[in-house]
Amino acid sequence: MNSRLVLAALTAASLAPLASAQEAGGATGGIIGQLIFFVPLILIFYFLLIRPANQRQKKHRQMIEAVVRGDTVITSGGLIGKVVKVTEQELSVELADGVRVRVVRSMIADVRSKNDPAPAANDTKSS
Known part of the structure; x- marks a missing residue:
């Protein structure tokens, strides 16, 4: 509605x-x-x-608050990475090999735990 x-x-x-x-x-x-x-x-x-x-x-x-090291996160800017360090206010997220950024916790849009399966991509095209 x-x-x-x-x-x-x-x-x-x-x-x-x-x-x-x-x-x-x-x-x-x-x-x-x-x-x-x-x-x-x-x-x-x-x-x-x-x-x-x-x-x-x-x-x-x-x-x-439940984010832990090893989780995959999606930032509000659309960046996807793996959490390598967790502090009280920030996370250190590895976007690619050797590329780490600091992200404020409140800017995390979604969290995918390391145990959660990745959502299936729907790549089929209908004609």
């Missing part, structure tokens, strides 16, 4: 009752009517937008 589409729909839905109340000459239902409307709206925002983002962030943090 596209989050921008959901956000636009919820914004439009939240503004419609306010516009009709102004046209009618006053707010009907007062503060209780607004609370009945906004509490579910806040819950929808939480469960559709905030909670999934927090879960992804927690999973990424756990993945980065």
